[in-house]
Amino acid sequence: MVEKIIKNIKKSIELKQNILNDVNMLKNIELVANKIIECYGRGNKVYFCGNGGSFSDAQHLSAELSGRFYFDRNPLEVVLLGSNFSYLTAVANDYSYDEIFSREIKSSFNEGDVLISFSTSGKSKNVIKAIKSIENELGHVISFLGNDGGEIKDISDISIIIPSNDTARIQECHMILGHTILELVESQIFKK
DSSP states (O other): OHHHHHHHHHHHHHHHHHHHTOHHHHHHHHHHHHHHHHHHHTTOOEEEEOSTHHHHHHHHHHHHHHSOSSSOOOOOOEEETTOOHHHHHHHHHHTOGGGHHHHHHHHHOOTTOEEEEEESSSOOHHHHHHHHTSOTTTOEEEEEEETTOHHHHHHOSEEEEESOSOHHHHHHHHHHHHHHHHHHHHHHHTOO
C-alpha cells in the first residue's frame, strides 16, 4: 500500500512540475485571473459549471468567491449552474440532461459575464451546449480541462488543459490552479 501512496504522490508532483515548466499555461492562468478581475470591475458576475467531481470543484471555488477566501471582504456575485435541484431535474426530465446548463445560461447571462467550465475530458455535452449558448460578444468562456482538451478547448476563449488522462490528478491540478487564481482575484479587488 505504501508503494501506491508514494506512486500517486510522485505522479501528482510530476504533473505539477510540468505545469510549472509550461510558460504558456502560466500566462493563461494570469490571463484568467485578469478576466475575472475585469468582469467584477464592470459589475458583472461569474458563472461556474461542471459534472460530478468537476461540479464539486466548481461549487468549491464559487463558494470561496461568494463567501471569502483568505480574508473577510464583501462577497462577489457567482452563479453555480445546476445547483437548483428542482430546476435541474425538471429540465433533465422535460428536455434532456444536455440542456441543464444552457437553459440556465440563456435565462440570465449578460454581456460582460464570465463562464468558468470544468470538464476533465473536454467532451461533456451539457458543458459544450452551455458554452455554445453564449454568443461570443456577450462574455468570456474559461475552461479547465484535461486530456487533450476535447471539443471544449476549441470553443473556449481561454483553456487551462492539464496534460493527463488521470481524472484524479487533473482535478487536483484544477483545484490548485483555481485556488491560485482566486488568491490573485481577491488580492487585486480587495487591496488592503
